[in-house]
Amino acid sequence: xxxxxxxxxxxxxxxxxxxxxxxxxxxxxxxxxxxxxxxxxxxxxxxxxxxxxxxxxxxxxxxxxxxxxxxxxxxxxxxxxxxxxxxxxxxxxxxxxxxxxxxxxxxxxxxxxxxxxxxxxxxxxxxxxxxxxxxxxxxxxxxxxxxxxxxxxxxxxxxxxxxxxxxxxxxxxxxxxxxxxxxxxxxxxxxxxxxxxxxxxxxxxxxxxxxxxxxxxxxxxxxxxxxxxxxxxxxxxxxxxxxxxxxxxxxxxxxxxxxxxxxxxxxxxxxxxxxxxxxxxxxxxxxxxxxxxxxxxxxx
Numbered sequence: 001x002x003x004x005x006x007x008x009x010x011x012x013x014x015x016x017x018x019x020x021x022x023x024x025x026x027x028x029x030x031x032x033x034x035x036x037x038x039x040x041x042x043x044x045x046x047x048x049x050x051x052x053x054x055x056x057x058x059x060x061x062x063x064x065x066x067x068x069x070x071x072x073x074x075x076x077x078x079x080x081x082x083x084x085x086x087x088x089x090x091x092x093x094x095x096x097x098x099x100x101x102x103x104x105x106x107x108x109x110x111x112x113x114x115x116x117x118x119x120x121x122x123x124x125x126x127x128x129x130x131x132x133x134x135x136x137x138x139x140x141x142x143x144x145x146x147x148x149x150x151x152x153x154x155x156x157x158x159x160x161x162x163x164x165x166x167x168x169x170x171x172x173x174x175x176x177x178x179x180x181x182x183x184x185x186x187x188x189x190x191x192x193x194x195x196x197x198x199x200x201x202x203x204x205x206x207x208x209x210x211x212x213x214x215x216x217x218x219x220x221x222x223x224x225x226x227x228x229x230x231x232x233x234x235x236x237x238x239x240x241x242x243x244x245x246x247x248x249x250x251x252x253x254x255x256x257x258x259x260x261x262x263x264x265x266x267x268x269x270x271x272x273x274x275x276x277x278x279x280x281x282x283x284x285x286x287x288x289x290x291x292x293x294x295x296x297x298x299x300x
Contacts, residue, residue: 051187054157074287
C-alpha cells in the first residue's frame with residue numbers, strides 16, 4: 001500500500017506547530033514569572049534610624065548655615081515626599097507599603113515612644129485614601145521635630161547604639177518578604193554608645209575621631225594602612241542581601257583631611273561584609289542638595 005504523502009506532510013506540520021506552541025507557552029510563562037517577581041519590589045518597606053547623639057547638639061556642634069538637627073528634618077521631609085510620590089503613582093489595589101522610625105536605645109520618655117509609634121504608617125488598598133496619604137509628611141514633620149527638640153532639651157545625649165541595632169534588630173525589624181526593604185540612617189558617621197565598647201585587635205564596635213588618630217589613619221597612606229591591618233567594625237553574623245541602605249549626614253571633624261574617607265570606608269566595608277544589597281553614603285549637605293539623591297534612591 002502506497003503511503004499518503006499529503007497526510008504525512010500534514011502530520012509533520014502538526015507536530016512542528018505543537019512544539020512551537022509549547023515553546024511559546026513556556027516563554028510566556030517565564031516572562032510572566034519575571035514580571036510578577038518585579039512587581040513585588042514595588043512594595044516599599046522604609047525604615048529610618050535616627051542617631052540622637054550629641055551630633056545634634058546645636059551648642060557643641062553649631063552650624064551657622066543650618067543646624068544639623070534641622071538638616072535631619074529636611075532629609076526626613078525629602079524621604080516622606082518620595083514615599084508619598086511612590087504610593088500616589090500606584091494603583092490602589094497594588095498598594096502595600098510602610099514607613100517607620102527607630103531610635104536605639106529606645107528613649108525612657110513614654111510620650112517620645114508614643115510619637116515613634118505614631119510614625120509607623122502602613123498603607124494598603126483598604127486604607128490608602130488620598131487624605132491619609134497626604135498626611136504622611138505632616139505627621140512626620142510634627143512628630144520628628146518634637147523628637148529632636150525633646151532630645152536637645154533633655155541634653156543627655158547617651159549616644160546611639162547603631163552596632164547592636166545591626167547585630168540584634170535589623171533583620172527582624174527592617175526586612176519583610178515580598179517588599180523592597182530600605183534602611184535610611186541619619187548619622188554623622190561616628191559610632192559610639194557607653195554600653196557597646198568592644199575592641200578585638202583592629203576591629204571595634206565603635207568609631208570615634210580619637211580612635212582614628214590612635215590607629216594612625218590620619219596621614220596620606222591611611223588607605224594602605226587600613227587595608228593591610230584589617231581595620232573596621234567588628235563583624236556581625238548578618239546576611240542583609242534583601243536590604244538597601246542609605247546613610248545621610250556624614251560630618252567628620254575638621255582636623256583630619258582624610259577623616260571623611262576613613263569613616264566611609266568603615267561603613268562600606270561593614271555593609272559589604274553583611275552582604276547589603278546596595279548602599280550609598282552621603283555627607284551632611286543641605287537638604288536641598290540631597291533631595292534628588294533621596295528621591296532617586298527610593299524610587300530608582
